[in-house]
Amino acid sequence: MANTTTPEKMLCAFLPGDHTAALGTRPVPVPGHGEVLLRMKASTICGSDIRCIYHEHLGKGPEGYQPGIIAGHEPCGQIVKTGPGCRRFRENDRVIVYHISGCGVCNDCRRGYMISCTSEKYRRAYGWQRDGGMAEYLLAEEKDLVSLPDSLTYADGAQVACGFGTVYEGLEKIGVSGNDAVLVTGLGPVGLASATLCRKLGARQILGVEFLDERIQIARKLHLDGRPLFDHVLKSAPENLEQILALTNHNGVERAVECSANATARNLALRATRKWGKMVMLGEGGSMSLNPSPDMLHDQKTLVGSWVTSIWKMEELVERLVHWNLHPDILITHRFPLEKVGDAYALMASGKCGKVAVCFDEELK
Numbered sequence: 001m002a003n004t005t006t007p008e009k010m011l012c013a014f015l016p017g018d019h020t021a022a023l024g025t026r027p028v029p030v031p032g033h034g035e036v037l038l039r040m041k042a043s044t045i046c047g048s049d050i051r052c053i054y055h056e057h058l059g060k061g062p063e064g065y066q067p068g069i070i071a072g073h074e075p076c077g078q079i080v081k082t083g084p085g086c087r088r089f090r091e092n093d094r095v096i097v098y099h100i101s102g103c104g105v106c107n108d109c110r111r112g113y114m115i116s117c118t119s120e121k122y123r124r125a126y127g128w129q130r131d132g133g134m135a136e137y138l139l140a141e142e143k144d145l146v147s148l149p150d151s152l153t154y155a156d157g158a159q160v161a162c163g164f165g166t167v168y169e170g171l172e173k174i175g176v177s178g179n180d181a182v183l184v185t186g187l188g189p190v191g192l193a194s195a196t197l198c199r200k201l202g203a204r205q206i207l208g209v210e211f212l213d214e215r216i217q218i219a220r221k222l223h224l225d226g227r228p229l230f231d232h233v234l235k236s237a238p239e240n241l242e243q244i245l246a247l248t249n250h251n252g253v254e255r256a257v258e259c260s261a262n263a264t265a266r267n268l269a270l271r272a273t274r275k276w277g278k279m280v281m282l283g284e285g286g287s288m289s290l291n292p293s294p295d296m297l298h299d300q301k302t303l304v305g306s307w308v309t310s311i312w313k314m315e316e317l318v319e320r321l322v323h324w325n326l327h328p329d330i331l332i333t334h335r336f337p338l339e340k341v342g343d344a345y346a347l348m349a350s351g352k353c354g355k356v357a358v359c360f361d362e363e364l365k
């Protein structure tokens with residue numbers, strides 16, 4: 001069995017906050033009550049890791065990285081050992097980790113939104129305040145696990161909690177259907193995930209706006225079910241609003257998904273949303289200015305914010321990914337072994353990529 005081969009020490013990576021990733025070794029943890037030990041298989045890098053940790057330790061509170069903590073909050077792996085008292089998961093199970101471990105008993109945790117857990121003592125995010133997935137092994141709590149179906153890869157699973165889960169939650173809040181033309185602003189991994197889920201939800205037309213040429217090229221090349229992922233990808237420019245109106249019969253879009261956190265893009269998304277339309281904000285940080293009467297009130301628009309997702313919605317998303325035959329790993333443009341984790345973060349920080357993954361074993365293709 002796998003546990004007899006578990007070594008005593010493991011390779012792992014930290015983010016010192018000086019535009020580098022550092023490798024180190026740690027003892028392989030032993031699972032306690034209600035805990036499991038995972039052999040890591042895929043650990044994807046998130047924009048938040050770059051924004052809050054990699055360049056400088058900027059984050060506070062829930063985004064406060066504790067120095068010395070193993071990085072990586074998008075882990076997916078296989079259970080090699082279970083501690084006493086585990087109730088559902090067993091050795092060899094393939095699992096996704098909801099990336100924040102909450103207290104389990106506050107109101108937010110009871111809703112499944114451990115992201116918003118109000119316990120200062122017990123709320124700890126993997127890769128921020130407790131060890132994350134950039135290591136050969138990960139200690140996780142059983143209550144944070146979601147089963148990974150056999151038809152999905154570990155690299156698919158790594159993107160479910162933070163990336164696709166966050167998008168799924170936001171799209172559920174505004175509702176997307178075959179009635180809708182959708183605008184996605186910011187075509188990094190979250191923007192690309194938005195477009196793939198909108199396609200599967202039946203969106204009639206998908207428009208994208210992006211600033212970086214490398215990301216424009218990636219977005220234009222992506223196909224889903226034999227058709228381009230985006231109907232049109234526009235380069236950020238002052239004439240974007242006119243372009244979008246021209247492409248939508250001068251109506252604007254029914255739905256907008258803002259993933260860039262850029263003030264200009266946020267204004268564009270709001271103004272390109274048609275009367276009675278809805279917009280969700282997913283991009284973190286930055287600011288925006290708006291004129292409520294012309295931008296929102298007079299056109300009866302809805303603007304919602306959305307942060308991560310709940311663990312039950314994550315399970316629902318996994319089920320839908322299987323029905324839809326949708327593999328989030330199509331967004332991964334680069335895979336690195338843990339030994340090259342520094343290159344992986346540097347590439348992600350450059351933005352000149354889709355999703356970047358640190359992979360192990362069969363996922364390192």
Ligand SMILES: [Zn+2]
Nearest residue numbers: 046047048162
């Ligand atoms: Zn994230």
Ligand SMILES: [Zn+2]
Nearest residue numbers: 103106109117
């Ligand atoms: Zn809680």
